[in-house]
Amino acid sequence: MKPRAVAFVPARSGSKRVPDKNIRPLGGHPMLAYTVRAAIDSGVFDSVICATDSEGYAEIARHYGAEVPFLRPSEISGDKSPDIEWVVWMLKKLKECGRAFEIFSILRPTSPFRLPETIRRAWAMFIEDTGADSLRAIEKCKQHPGKMWVIRGKRMLPLMPFSNGATPWHSSQYAALPEIYAQDASLEIAWSRVALGQGSIAGEAIIPFVSQGLEGFDINDPEDWWLAERLLAIREATLPIIDIPPYNINK
Numbered sequence: 001m002k003p004r005a006v007a008f009v010p011a012r013s014g015s016k017r018v019p020d021k022n023i024r025p026l027g028g029h030p031m032l033a034y035t036v037r038a039a040i041d042s043g044v045f046d047s048v049i050c051a052t053d054s055e056g057y058a059e060i061a062r063h064y065g066a067e068v069p070f071l072r073p074s075e076i077s078g079d080k081s082p083d084i085e086w087v088v089w090m091l092k093k094l095k096e097c098g099r100a101f102e103i104f105s106i107l108r109p110t111s112p113f114r115l116p117e118t119i120r121r122a123w124a125m126f127i128e129d130t131g132a133d134s135l136r137a138i139e140k141c142k143q144h145p146g147k148m149w150v151i152r153g154k155r156m157l158p159l160m161p162f163s164n165g166a167t168p169w170h171s172s173q174y175a176a177l178p179e180i181y182a183q184d185a186s187l188e189i190a191w192s193r194v195a196l197g198q199g200s201i202a203g204e205a206i207i208p209f210v211s212q213g214l215e216g217f218d219i220n221d222p223e224d225w226w227l228a229e230r231l232l233a234i235r236e237a238t239l240p241i242i243d244i245p246p247y248n249i250n251k
Helices: 031-042 055-063 083-096 116-128 192-198 222-233
Strands: 005-010 047-051 103-106 134-140 149-152 155-158 181-191 206-210
Touching: 005 031, 005 083, 031 047, 031 055, 031 116, 047 055, 047 083, 083 103, 083 192, 103 192, 116 134, 116 181, 116 206, 181 192, 181 206
Parallel strands: 005 047, 005 103, 134 206
Antiparallel strands: 103 181, 134 181, 149 155
Protein backbone atom coordinates (compact mmCIF):
# COMPACT_ATOMS: atom_id res chain seq x y z
CA MET A 1 0.00 0.00 0.00
CA LYS A 2 1.29 3.44 -0.90
CA PRO A 3 2.25 5.45 2.21
CA ARG A 4 0.27 8.62 2.77
CA ALA A 5 2.26 11.63 1.63
CA VAL A 6 1.79 15.38 2.00
CA ALA A 7 3.50 18.13 0.03
CA PHE A 8 4.28 21.28 1.95
CA VAL A 9 4.67 24.47 -0.08
CA PRO A 10 6.28 26.96 2.33
CA ALA A 11 5.34 30.53 1.44
CA ARG A 12 5.95 32.92 4.28
CA SER A 13 5.36 36.62 3.77
CA GLY A 14 7.96 39.29 4.44
CA SER A 15 10.59 38.51 1.81
CA LYS A 16 13.20 41.27 1.87
CA ARG A 17 15.44 40.86 -1.18
CA VAL A 18 12.49 40.46 -3.56
CA PRO A 19 9.38 41.79 -1.77
CA ASP A 20 6.46 39.34 -1.90
CA LYS A 21 8.43 37.14 -4.29
CA ASN A 22 6.25 34.10 -3.58
CA ILE A 23 3.21 35.79 -5.10
CA ARG A 24 4.93 38.07 -7.60
CA PRO A 25 3.62 37.48 -11.15
CA LEU A 26 5.80 35.32 -13.38
CA GLY A 27 4.63 34.12 -16.78
CA GLY A 28 1.05 35.18 -16.08
CA HIS A 29 0.55 33.67 -12.61
CA PRO A 30 1.84 34.29 -9.08
CA MET A 31 5.08 32.34 -8.69
CA LEU A 32 3.53 30.26 -5.91
CA ALA A 33 1.04 28.80 -8.42
CA TYR A 34 3.63 26.81 -10.35
CA THR A 35 4.76 24.79 -7.36
CA VAL A 36 1.20 24.15 -6.20
CA ARG A 37 0.16 22.90 -9.63
CA ALA A 38 3.33 20.84 -10.15
CA ALA A 39 2.71 19.11 -6.82
CA ILE A 40 -0.95 18.41 -7.58
CA ASP A 41 -0.37 17.34 -11.18
CA SER A 42 2.46 14.99 -10.20
CA GLY A 43 -0.19 12.67 -8.73
CA VAL A 44 2.21 11.71 -5.95
CA PHE A 45 0.62 13.35 -2.92
CA ASP A 46 -2.54 12.71 -0.96
CA SER A 47 -2.62 16.40 0.02
CA VAL A 48 -0.85 19.58 -1.11
CA ILE A 49 -0.75 22.14 1.69
CA CYS A 50 0.58 25.67 1.58
CA ALA A 51 2.43 26.46 4.80
CA THR A 52 2.03 30.23 5.06
CA ASP A 53 1.62 32.89 7.72
CA SER A 54 -0.44 35.14 5.43
CA GLU A 55 -4.17 34.92 4.73
CA GLY A 56 -3.54 36.79 1.48
CA TYR A 57 -1.05 34.15 0.36
CA ALA A 58 -3.44 31.45 1.55
CA GLU A 59 -6.21 32.80 -0.70
CA ILE A 60 -3.90 32.62 -3.72
CA ALA A 61 -2.78 29.08 -2.84
CA ARG A 62 -6.39 27.94 -2.53
CA HIS A 63 -7.22 29.49 -5.90
CA TYR A 64 -4.69 27.12 -7.49
CA GLY A 65 -5.87 24.04 -5.61
CA ALA A 66 -3.77 23.87 -2.44
CA GLU A 67 -5.19 23.47 1.04
CA VAL A 68 -4.43 25.92 3.84
CA PRO A 69 -6.06 24.36 6.90
CA PHE A 70 -4.30 26.76 9.27
CA LEU A 71 -1.75 29.57 9.19
CA ARG A 72 1.79 29.27 10.53
CA PRO A 73 2.39 31.22 13.75
CA SER A 74 4.62 34.26 13.37
CA GLU A 75 7.20 32.85 15.79
CA ILE A 76 8.06 30.07 13.32
CA SER A 77 7.73 32.18 10.18
CA GLY A 78 10.71 34.53 10.40
CA ASP A 79 13.57 34.75 7.91
CA LYS A 80 15.79 32.84 10.36
CA SER A 81 13.25 30.21 11.43
CA PRO A 82 14.61 26.70 10.70
CA ASP A 83 12.47 24.44 8.54
CA ILE A 84 12.26 21.74 11.20
CA GLU A 85 10.17 24.03 13.43
CA TRP A 86 7.33 24.59 11.01
CA VAL A 87 7.50 21.07 9.54
CA VAL A 88 7.04 19.46 12.97
CA TRP A 89 4.33 21.99 13.83
CA MET A 90 2.45 21.23 10.60
CA LEU A 91 2.73 17.45 10.97
CA LYS A 92 1.52 17.59 14.57
CA LYS A 93 -1.37 19.94 13.78
CA LEU A 94 -2.48 17.70 10.93
CA LYS A 95 -2.27 14.61 13.15
CA GLU A 96 -4.42 16.36 15.76
CA CYS A 97 -7.02 16.79 13.01
CA GLY A 98 -6.91 13.06 12.23
CA ARG A 99 -4.67 13.49 9.20
CA ALA A 100 -1.42 11.63 9.81
CA PHE A 101 1.07 11.42 6.95
CA GLU A 102 3.94 8.94 6.75
CA ILE A 103 5.91 11.03 4.24
CA PHE A 104 6.29 14.75 3.73
CA SER A 105 7.87 16.74 0.95
CA ILE A 106 9.06 20.35 0.92
CA LEU A 107 8.52 22.04 -2.44
CA ARG A 108 9.61 25.67 -2.32
CA PRO A 109 7.83 28.14 -4.60
CA THR A 110 11.15 29.83 -5.43
CA SER A 111 11.86 26.95 -7.87
CA PRO A 112 9.17 27.57 -10.51
CA PHE A 113 10.80 25.45 -13.24
CA ARG A 114 10.39 22.21 -11.28
CA LEU A 115 7.86 20.16 -13.27
CA PRO A 116 5.42 17.38 -12.28
CA GLU A 117 7.77 14.92 -14.00
CA THR A 118 10.58 16.11 -11.74
CA ILE A 119 8.56 15.26 -8.66
CA ARG A 120 7.54 11.86 -10.03
CA ARG A 121 11.18 11.01 -10.79
CA ALA A 122 12.23 11.96 -7.26
CA TRP A 123 9.34 10.04 -5.70
CA ALA A 124 10.27 6.86 -7.58
CA MET A 125 13.86 7.09 -6.32
CA PHE A 126 12.73 7.69 -2.74
CA ILE A 127 10.20 4.86 -2.58
CA GLU A 128 12.59 2.40 -4.19
CA ASP A 129 15.29 2.94 -1.54
CA THR A 130 13.76 1.43 1.59
CA GLY A 131 16.79 2.23 3.76
CA ALA A 132 16.75 5.98 3.18
CA ASP A 133 15.63 8.66 5.61
CA SER A 134 15.19 11.34 2.97
CA LEU A 135 15.93 12.59 -0.54
CA ARG A 136 17.32 16.02 -1.36
CA ALA A 137 17.82 17.84 -4.66
CA ILE A 138 21.41 18.81 -5.47
CA GLU A 139 23.33 20.21 -8.42
CA LYS A 140 26.98 20.34 -9.37
CA CYS A 141 28.48 23.42 -7.76
CA LYS A 142 29.53 26.28 -10.01
CA GLN A 143 31.93 27.87 -7.52
CA HIS A 144 34.12 25.10 -6.17
CA PRO A 145 34.73 25.31 -2.40
CA GLY A 146 38.35 24.32 -3.09
CA LYS A 147 38.79 27.86 -4.43
CA MET A 148 37.15 29.60 -1.48
CA TRP A 149 38.93 31.46 1.32
CA VAL A 150 38.41 32.70 4.87
CA ILE A 151 39.94 35.93 6.14
CA ARG A 152 41.89 35.91 9.39
CA GLY A 153 43.08 39.38 10.32
CA LYS A 154 45.28 40.67 7.50
CA ARG A 155 45.69 37.26 5.88
CA MET A 156 43.50 34.72 4.12
CA LEU A 157 43.51 30.95 4.31
CA PRO A 158 41.96 28.33 1.98
CA LEU A 159 38.61 27.08 3.21
CA MET A 160 39.59 23.55 2.16
CA PRO A 161 43.39 23.14 2.47
CA PHE A 162 43.67 20.08 0.22
CA SER A 163 46.01 19.35 -2.68
CA ASN A 164 46.32 17.38 -5.90
CA GLY A 165 49.79 16.06 -5.23
CA ALA A 166 51.89 19.18 -4.77
CA THR A 167 49.25 21.52 -6.26
CA PRO A 168 46.79 23.10 -3.81
CA TRP A 169 43.14 22.88 -4.78
CA HIS A 170 42.94 26.66 -5.01
CA SER A 171 45.63 26.59 -7.72
CA SER A 172 44.18 23.63 -9.63
CA GLN A 173 42.01 23.72 -12.74
CA TYR A 174 38.30 23.14 -12.06
CA ALA A 175 38.42 19.93 -14.12
CA ALA A 176 41.13 18.56 -11.84
CA LEU A 177 39.07 18.99 -8.69
CA PRO A 178 36.70 16.33 -7.30
CA GLU A 179 33.03 16.79 -8.18
CA ILE A 180 31.17 18.54 -5.39
CA TYR A 181 27.45 19.18 -5.26
CA ALA A 182 25.45 21.95 -3.61
CA GLN A 183 21.91 21.46 -2.39
CA ASP A 184 19.29 23.43 -4.25
CA ALA A 185 15.95 24.50 -2.86
CA SER A 186 13.66 22.72 -5.27
CA LEU A 187 12.75 19.45 -3.64
CA GLU A 188 13.02 17.39 -0.45
CA ILE A 189 11.19 14.20 0.53
CA ALA A 190 11.46 12.51 3.93
CA TRP A 191 9.74 10.12 6.28
CA SER A 192 7.70 11.97 8.90
CA ARG A 193 9.25 9.79 11.61
CA VAL A 194 12.60 11.43 10.89
CA ALA A 195 11.26 14.92 11.58
CA LEU A 196 9.12 13.90 14.55
CA GLY A 197 11.59 11.47 16.13
CA GLN A 198 14.99 12.87 15.23
CA GLY A 199 14.29 16.59 14.99
CA SER A 200 15.70 16.67 11.47
CA ILE A 201 14.18 17.16 8.03
CA ALA A 202 16.94 15.04 6.47
CA GLY A 203 18.08 12.32 8.87
CA GLU A 204 21.33 10.47 8.17
CA ALA A 205 20.69 8.34 5.07
CA ILE A 206 20.04 10.88 2.30
CA ILE A 207 19.41 10.02 -1.36
CA PRO A 208 21.07 12.43 -3.83
CA PHE A 209 18.62 13.69 -6.43
CA VAL A 210 20.60 15.49 -9.12
CA SER A 211 18.52 18.26 -10.69
CA GLN A 212 18.46 18.37 -14.46
CA GLY A 213 18.52 21.52 -16.55
CA LEU A 214 16.67 24.33 -14.76
CA GLU A 215 14.73 22.13 -12.33
CA GLY A 216 16.76 23.48 -9.42
CA PHE A 217 16.82 27.13 -10.50
CA ASP A 218 16.13 29.17 -7.37
CA ILE A 219 14.83 32.74 -7.29
CA ASN A 220 16.06 34.73 -4.31
CA ASP A 221 17.57 37.96 -5.62
CA PRO A 222 16.46 40.61 -8.14
CA GLU A 223 19.13 39.23 -10.50
CA ASP A 224 17.57 35.76 -10.27
CA TRP A 225 14.18 37.23 -11.12
CA TRP A 226 15.56 39.07 -14.12
CA LEU A 227 17.23 35.89 -15.37
CA ALA A 228 14.05 33.83 -14.91
CA GLU A 229 12.06 36.30 -17.01
CA ARG A 230 14.82 36.35 -19.62
CA LEU A 231 14.92 32.55 -19.82
CA LEU A 232 11.16 32.48 -20.35
CA ALA A 233 11.32 35.23 -22.96
CA ILE A 234 13.87 33.34 -25.06
CA ARG A 235 12.08 30.01 -24.42
CA GLU A 236 15.02 28.42 -22.65
CA ALA A 237 12.88 27.59 -19.60
CA THR A 238 9.54 25.82 -19.15
CA LEU A 239 6.98 26.45 -16.43
CA PRO A 240 4.43 23.87 -15.28
CA ILE A 241 1.21 24.11 -17.29
CA ILE A 242 -1.63 25.90 -15.48
CA ASP A 243 -5.16 25.61 -16.88
CA ILE A 244 -6.72 27.73 -14.12
CA PRO A 245 -7.50 31.41 -14.83
CA PRO A 246 -4.87 33.69 -13.25
CA TYR A 247 -5.52 34.94 -9.75
CA ASN A 248 -6.15 38.68 -9.75
CA ILE A 249 -3.62 39.92 -7.21
CA ASN A 250 -4.98 43.48 -7.46
CA LYS A 251 -8.60 42.64 -6.77
